[in-house]
Amino acid sequence: MALSRHTIAAVALTAALLAGGCSKSERVRAASPKAVGNRKAAPPFTLKDAEGKTVSLEDYKGKVVLLNFWATWCGPCKIEIPWFIAFEQKYKEKGFSVVGVSMDEEGWNTVKPFLAEEKINYRVLLGNDSVGTLYGGVDSLPTTFVIDREGNIAATHIGLVSKSDYEDEIVQLLDAKRTAVGADSHAAAGSN
Amino acid sequence: MALILTPLPAQISTVLTVTPPEKIAGKRNETVTADFKLQLRTGYHVNSNTPNDEFLIPLRFTWTNGAAEAGEVVFPKPQQEKYEFSKTPVSVFSGEFKTQTKFKLVSTGTMIGKLRYQACSDKVCLPPRTVEVKLPVEVHN
Numbered sequence: 001m002a003l004s005r006h007t008i009a010a011v012a013l014t015a016a017l018l019a020g021g022c023s024k025s026e027r028v029r030a031a032s033p034k035a036v037g038n039r040k041a042a043p044p045f046t047l048k049d050a051e052g053k054t055v056s057l058e059d060y061k062g063k064v065v066l067l068n069f070w071a072t073w074c075g076p077c078k079i080e081i082p083w084f085i086a087f088e089q090k091y092k093e094k095g096f097s098v099v100g101v102s103m104d105e106e107g108w109n110t111v112k113p114f115l116a117e118e119k120i121n122y123r124v125l126l127g128n129d130s131v132g133t134l135y136g137g138v139d140s141l142p143t144t145f146v147i148d149r150e151g152n153i154a155a156t157h158i159g160l161v162s163k164s165d166y167e168d169e170i171v172q173l174l175d176a177k178r179t180a181v182g183a184d185s186h187a188a189a190g191s192n
Numbered sequence: 193m194a195l196i197l198t199p200l201p202a203q204i205s206t207v208l209t210v211t212p213p214e215k216i217a218g219k220r221n222e223t224v225t226a227d228f229k230l231q232l233r234t235g236y237h238v239n240s241n242t243p244n245d246e247f248l249i250p251l252r253f254t255w256t257n258g259a260a261e262a263g264e265v266v267f268p269k270p271q272q273e274k275y276e277f278s279k280t281p282v283s284v285f286s287g288e289f290k291t292q293t294k295f296k297l298v299s300t301g302t303m304i305g306k307l308r309y310q311a312c313s314d315k316v317c318l319p320p321r322t323v324e325v326k327l328p329v330e331v332h333n
Contacts, residue, residue, distance in 0.1 A: 072247040073310055074317040075277035114247060140316045159316035
């Protein structure tokens with residue numbers, strides 16, 4: 001049976017993609033947030049930070065948040081911390097924040113020296129079992145939730161994942177907002 | 193009924209299994225040695241009793257004196273493993289290992305021990321846990 005011109009073109013395109021022939025801009029990202037319709041609201045909580053200030057997840061509405069449950073005794077968590085420091089620096093001005101929730105039972109006496117030693121530049125809160133339960137138990141650390149600007153959980157990671165996975169998700173969520181704002185601005189401009 | 197007649201089973205937690213001796217037995221005031229077999233799930237380790245990082249939680253095995261008086265818990269020599277998160281090797285136990293404790297027998301009954309550990313793989317850590325270990329003591333004249 002003779003192949004149609006379309007079939008030949010499709011086969012050629014598939015072969016080119018399989019051979020790595022797609023350009024950088026066309027490359028499929030390693031990690032992608034859940035589709036907007038599949039996201040659930042991040043459970044609200046209120047905890048204290050190292051200065052004793054009460055902090056709510058609600059305070060971050062409108063921002064992309066990387067909510068990281070960790071502990072000082074967690075080795076894999078220590079691998080991620082320098083990444084989170086870098087993300088906080090790089091994306092803070094674009095509407096992004098890292099929020100660490102320490103699950104150390106010993107409290108600030110243990111956590112504060114660790115924050116100083118690791119030079120952590122993002123906000124860290126002292127967690128408890130109630131907040132852990134809200135987020136599915138948090139039986140393993142690190143457990144990280146990437147939350148979109150609407151306060152919905154766009155990605156969940158249990159255990160150590162790669163820096164690029166996190167960064168891909170953060171960038172996509174930040175870009176998603178920019179697109180939406182751009183569309184809104186455009187619509188508003190067009191209505192005048 | 194069969195369960196009651198069965199020797200004390202291994203005391204199981206998520207990643208660590210502790211198998212005590214079926215019992216320790218002897219005359220009152222006699223000192224006996226008990227071996228406890230600890231088995232970690234493949235891919236996991238626990239910090240040793242002497243971790244070389246102040247933030248790591250050490251393995252602890254403690255006893256409440258009652259039917260016997262517990263002596264020092266002797267741990268094997270830990271492994272020094274290099275992990276990505278640590279600049280220096282970490283003192284850990286993995287696989288199967290044994291701890292040993294001497295008990296001075298007092299009366300027939302059950303000794304209760306507590307094993308506190310904190311386990312990790314190279315990707316994930318579990319919160320510190322404490323498991324209860326029961327050791328039947330039989331004293332005869």
